[in-house]
Amino acid sequence: xxxxxxxxxxxxxxxxxxxxxxxxxxxxxxxxxxxxxxxxxxxxxxxxxxxxxxxxxxxxxxxxxxxxxxxxxxxxxxxxxxxxxxxxxxxxxxxxxxxxxxxxxxxxxxxxxxxxxxxxxxxxxxxxxxxxxxxxxxxxxxxxxxxxxxxxxxxxxxxxxxxxxxxxxxxxxxxxxxxxxxxxxxxxxxxxxxxxxxxxxxxxxxxxxxxxxxxxxxxxxxxxxxxxxxxxxxxxxxxxxxxxxxxxxxxxxxxxxxxxxxxxxxxxxxxxxxxxxxxxxxxxxxxxxxxxxxxxxxxxxxxxxxxxxx
Ligand code: CP
Ligand code: NVA
Numbered sequence: 001x002x003x004x005x006x007x008x009x010x011x012x013x014x015x016x017x018x019x020x021x022x023x024x025x026x027x028x029x030x031x032x033x034x035x036x037x038x039x040x041x042x043x044x045x046x047x048x049x050x051x052x053x054x055x056x057x058x059x060x061x062x063x064x065x066x067x068x069x070x071x072x073x074x075x076x077x078x079x080x081x082x083x084x085x086x087x088x089x090x091x092x093x094x095x096x097x098x099x100x101x102x103x104x105x106x107x108x109x110x111x112x113x114x115x116x117x118x119x120x121x122x123x124x125x126x127x128x129x130x131x132x133x134x135x136x137x138x139x140x141x142x143x144x145x146x147x148x149x150x151x152x153x154x155x156x157x158x159x160x161x162x163x164x165x166x167x168x169x170x171x172x173x174x175x176x177x178x179x180x181x182x183x184x185x186x187x188x189x190x191x192x193x194x195x196x197x198x199x200x201x202x203x204x205x206x207x208x209x210x211x212x213x214x215x216x217x218x219x220x221x222x223x224x225x226x227x228x229x230x231x232x233x234x235x236x237x238x239x240x241x242x243x244x245x246x247x248x249x250x251x252x253x254x255x256x257x258x259x260x261x262x263x264x265x266x267x268x269x270x271x272x273x274x275x276x277x278x279x280x281x282x283x284x285x286x287x288x289x290x291x292x293x294x295x296x297x298x299x300x301x302x303x304x305x306x307x308x309x310x
Contacts (some may be wrong), residue, residue, distance in 0.1 A: 004213075005269050007123065007124065007125055008125050008303060008304045008305075008306065009125050009126045009298050009304070010125065010126075010127045010134070010136065010137075010304055011115065011118045011119055011120075011126065011128045012128065012134050012136050012173060013134070013136045013139055013140075013170050013172070013177060014173040014177065014199070014202075017177070018177050018178055020029075020303075021177060022301045023265070023303070023308055024140065024146070024296075024303045025140065025143060025147075025296070025298060025299060025310065026204050026293045026309065027298075027299040027302050027303065027309065027310050028140065028144055028292075028296045028297075028298060028300075029295070029299075030310055031295055031298045031299060031302070031310070032144075032292075032295035032298075033081050033083045035070065035295070036072075040070045040071070040072070041071070041072075042072030043069065043072065043300060043305065043307060043310065044071040044072050044073035044103075044210040044302070044305055045071075045073065046067065046070035046072070046073065046074075047068075047071075047072075047073040047074075047103040047104070048073060048074050048075070048076060048101075048102045048103050048104075048106070048107045049064065049068050049073060049074070049075045049076070049085065049103065049301070050075070050078060050098055050102040050104070050106070051064055051065070051075055051076065051077050051078065051105075051106045051107075051129070052075045052079070052083070052102075052107040052108070052109070053077070053078070053079050053107075053108045053129075054079070054080040054107070054108055054109040054110065055109075055110060055130075055161045055232075056110055056231065057129070057130075058267070059266065059290055060106075060108060060129045060130065060137065060293070063293040063294040063297055064106055064129070064297055064301075065077070066293075067294050067297050067298045068244065068301065070294075070298065071301060071302070073103075073203075073301075076102065080109070082142070090117070091114050091117045091118045091121070092117050092120070092121035093121070094118070095117075095118045095119070095121040095126070096121050096122075096123075096158060098122070098124075099123040099124045102124065103125075103305070104124050104125045104126070104127065104301070104304055105118070105122060105124060105126050105127070106126075106127040106220070106307070107126065107127070107128070107129055108129040108131075108133045109131060110131060110231065110232045110300055111131065111132065112131040112132060112133035112134065114131075115128055115131050123161075125214045125304035125305070127300060127301075127304060130175045131166065132165060132166055132230070132231075132232055133166055133169060133176055133195065134169050134170045135166045135167050135169075135170050135172070135265065136170050136173070137296065137297050137300060138170065138293070139167070139168055139170040139171055139174050140157045140296040140297075140299070140300065141289055141290075141293045141295070141297070142171070142174075142224075142263055142265070142289055142292075143174060143178070143296075144246040144295065144296050145244065145261075145263070145285050145288045145289045146222060146261065146263075147262055148288070148292075149223060150222075150259070150261065151287060153178070153180055154178040154179035154180050155180060156180045156181075156221045157181050157182075157183075157219060157220050157221050157222070157257075158171065158175060158180060158181065158182040158183070158221070158222045158224065159182070159183045159184075159185070159216050159217040159218060159220035159222065159223050159224065160182065160183070160184045160185070160186075160215045160216075160224050161185050161186075161217060161223065161224070161225050161246050161248055161252070162185075162186065162190075162225040162226060162228060162243060162246045162248075162273050163186060163190045163226065163227070163228050163230065163239070163243060163246075163273075164184065164186045164191050164192045164193070165226055165230050166230065167173070167224075167226045167265050168184065168192075168196070168224075168226070169196055169199060171224065172184075172196070172199045172200055172203060172207055175198065175200070175206055175207055176202055176203040176206070176207075181206050181207070181208070182203070182206065182207045182208070183208050183209075183210050183215075183216040183220065184207065184208070184209050184210070184216065185209075185210050185211065185212065185213040185215075185216035185217075185246065186209075187242050187245075187246065189238075189242050190228075190239065190242065190243060191209070192209070204216065213245065213246050213252060214252065214255055216252075217252055217255050217256045217260075218255050218256070219256065219257050220256040220257060221256075221257050221258055221259070221260055222260060222262075222263060223248060223253060223256050223260055223261070223262050223263070223283075224250070224262075224263045224264070225248045225264055225273045226264060226265055227241060227267065227268070227269055227271065227272075227273060228243040228246075228269070228272055228273050229269075231239060240272060243272075243273070246273070247272065247273060247275065248262065248273065248274045248275070248278055249274075249275040249277070249278060250275065250277055250278060250281070253278055253281075253283060260283055261284075261285050262274075262278055262279075262281070262283045262284045262285070262286070263284075263285060263286060264279070264284075264289075265289065266286055266287045266290055268286070274282075
């Protein structure tokens with residue numbers, strides 16, 4: 001058991017060095033193996049995680065809930081609408097109050113600044129369950145998935161095709177931390193914003209922007225896309241029109257390495273950003289990714305509660 005001070009928030013991949021992330025991933029892998037053998041170490045016995053959802057979720061909500069239970073803890077599920085947040089209590093005050101009741105907070109909230117306000121005032125660990133800026137839990141699960149199938153992520157050539165969004169940003173952070181290379185192909189209308197460009201610059205040349213999606217996936221070990229319309233986006237028709245050339249279909253996948261994997265964090269919109277034959281095809285590991293949300297987040301939870309190894 002490690003020291004619990006300072007508070008172990010899990011807010012972004014880029015807050016960590018590679019060694020710490022590797023320790024979290026090692027715990028995720030170990031917890032998955034133990035679960036497969038019928039063992040559920042009660043590392044978080046009697047601990048309570050509050051989950052606040054300002055937006056919809058299937059995977060994040062269920063996997064955190066089940067993960068806490070498997071670790072011997074419990075969860076409280078809340079939505080912003082039913083809390084005093086909707087009547088203008090501040091996130092900072094909410095954090096101060098909740099820190100007196102629960103042992104950790106996981107939140108899905110669109111504004112990244114709001115996440116930081118909550119974490120800044122909380123005296124218990126806060127976990128980012130997705131903001132408009134990043135989705136770090138997803139990318140830990142993705143890395144766990146890639147490494148199960150293909151080996152070290154630090155040696156991989158990753159290709160992102162489609163909208164420049166939160167999931168893409170966390171992948172940029174992962175490549176910056178672990179190594180490997182990444183190509184990004186987006187239409188100029190939905191390309192990286194200033195914050196993303198600054199994160200890409202931090203990758204020190206390992207992340208390259210390429211206009212043509214076909215050139216971007218050439219030789220890639222991993223092809224990733226995501227919805228064209230993220231939570232908080234409103235220009236649905238415009239997005240579907242402009243992003244159409246960025247659909248991942250079989251002919252695009254055929255340009256990647258022979259053993260390339262396909263990932264999508266889900267929910268997917270079959271026929272828009274990805275065709276069903278790719279989603280359900282032999283290169284797709286999308287449901288392994290979804291499963292690994294559970295295992296990766298158990299590693300995150302263990303780390304937030306002070307564990308460095310199990
Ligand atoms: N990938 C993901 O975060 O899914 P949910 O929106 O269902 O939680
Ligand atoms: N980019 C998507 C991810 C959903 C899990 C969104 O933010 O809506």
